[in-house]
Amino acid sequence: MKLIVAIIQPYRLEEVKKALYAEEVHLITVSEVLGHGRQKGVTEYYRGVRETGNLLRKVRVEIAVNENFVEPTIKAIMKGAQTGKVGDGKIFIMDLKECVRIRTGERGPEAIG
């Protein structure tokens, strides 16, 4: 099992969701976050407006998947979020030790999807 965390441009979220659904990935957590990458947030635009602060609005997408869904999930995030411009975001992939579905007590791969 892996936990995939992607930091993306907020305006790409709908496209990322669409691409994930096309790969049969439906279980996601989304949060609004602030961050900056190598450019330290100084040269980016949000909805056509230049952001003044050092920390820019980003969206964090978290998806826990079984091994066979790792590459399809990465592919879908790339498809939805990549524009070729700075600030497109990053994908972090972590080993996930355990998952528990609280309602049933199921664990591991059974509990994820």
Ligand SMILES: Nc1ncnc2c1ncn2[C@@H]1O[C@H](COP(=O)(O)OP(=O)(O)OP(=O)(O)O)[C@@H](O)[C@H]1O
């Ligand atoms: N190494 C990192 N650790 C933690 N968060 C990061 C890291 N790199 C990027 N992020 C997060 O991802 C967001 C988007 O990063 P961004 O795409 O600007 O990365 P970058 O390395 O600057 O690449 P690029 O040159 O394409 O802009 C940042 O605003 C920050 O929230």
Ligand SMILES: [Mg+2]
């Ligand atoms: Mg950057």
